[in-house]
Amino acid sequence: MSEPIRQPRRGYSVRSLPGFAVVAVFTFFALYAPILILVAFSFNAGTSLAIWEGFSLRWYAQAAANEAVQEAAVRSLILAGVAASVATVAATMAALATTRTRRFPGRTMIYALINQPLMVPEIVTAVALLIVFAWIKVATGHTSMVYLISAHTAFCIPFAYLPIRARLETMDYTLETAAKDLYASPWKVFSRVTLPLMWPGIIAGYMLAFVISLDDVVITEFVKSAGQETLPTFMLGQLRRVVTPEINAISTIILAAGAILVSLFFWLSRGRR
């Protein structure tokens, strides 16, 4: 038995591996099917989450009329708005300080501190805040939204910082040098040249921080005082009861809001490449 003469393989592509395309297509299907089913049943006329009984907006109407939902939604939006705003201002300043520079003493420490909230599991930060805030609440008797706002601001900072830094790093320094050469004051250089150039990064950072705050459930659950439900913690509490498509309706609205913000974020940060 002599070795057969080998022929070059026909129709062989180095880029295809058997079965991979099938698994990939299934994965994409599996990624979207649960979300689409959840959205579909938010429009269900019946109370079932699995049996379609016709189209209706009744669950949206019910959610909109639910005072607890209204209150939680408003609280979520205010919290995200305030936290994202403060975080974006602080992150912009920090980004200006840590980019486009040689190494300066303490830069690594500033980096590490700003990214610290990303590195610790949320549940750990949550109980650490619970401990400290419980102590402050007992000592001062003060139980306003300030705890939630400061906690959200802290974990929003790295998310706001990253796109702003990315924007700054790709910005052309020559324009600012030109402004300085033309005797613009440092403030004028910043407000008329640097700030307009970095604006898309700032907006992108704000969007990201807003979404992250809006979506947070773990830290909020541990930091909130009685009666300070946000939309996610309200939903988490509802899951213990009989679930109706009202949850789907609220979920769909959250998904839509997040999708809009994230799309805007991608659109704004696209320019930097």
Place this chain on the structure above:
Amino acid sequence: MAEVSAMSEPTAGALEREAERDDNRTRWLLSLPAMIIIVLAAAGPLLVMVVYSFLTPGDYGNVKWEFSTQAWVNTILQRDIFDDTLMWADAHLSIFWRSLSLSLITTVMAFAFGLPTAWFIATQPPGKREFWLFLVTVPFWSNLLVRTIAIQELIRAEGVINNLLLLLGIIDEPLQMMFTNFAIAFGMTYVYLPLMVLPIYAAVDKLDFRLVEAANDLYASRWRTFWRVILPLIKPGIIAGSILVFIPSLGAYVTPRVLGGGKNLMFGNLIELQFGQGRNWPLGAALSLMLMAAVMVSLIWYVRVTSRERSNV
């Protein structure tokens, strides 16, 4: 005026040094607000937690200010209520084990689906890749709780999967999928899968396909080419993706709470328990620090893998 002339003319070097000092000070001042917020509401409380882990639990939660190492001992050991002998805290150990094994299962499942998906995206024509990548990232950016609820509604006893199987006559009564380890692993794979796809995609994208062609020309079988050429080349991406899935799985709280219920606790839920019904804040603090240490080790590994990968380019 007299004072100015009395001062010796500063050298150029001194002026530069002074400018540098001013610059450093400005940079520090600019970073200060961000750092203060993070120290007050994220990093600082972690240090307070270290202190709390060495205190005595209060009767109704919180702590008494008496030094004790009991919380650390109790993370893995417990005292017999009758004869005071120390023994393994089986309840805790089984939860650690569940956390570790479910995180590993999640990582393996995410790899099994993530590798073909990443490969598929990276081998699309260049213009189409962005679209497929976008499809992977959209679910990742959508609300984690909502995605977990979507899985819950799917696998409930009266959920879509059970209804479908009943309808097709494959099963006679609904399968119990909720509140099982399977539900947790399934849910975590679903929510963390994009974290696996993205680094592997980056690795396949950089893969030099001439090497694959060379292997093929030298009559290596497909399997051999995959095993000996492709896999070693994309290994850093696989390791990075695996760690990125493993870390949030280990610290997961929402997914096991919603899908695992009250019996199938993971590390995060055990921590919560100490601050709720357990009323043992020091133990909760000690457990949190343990979890943080485990995550830190994984993170350091991740940084080493990715920086090695970068230096190889």
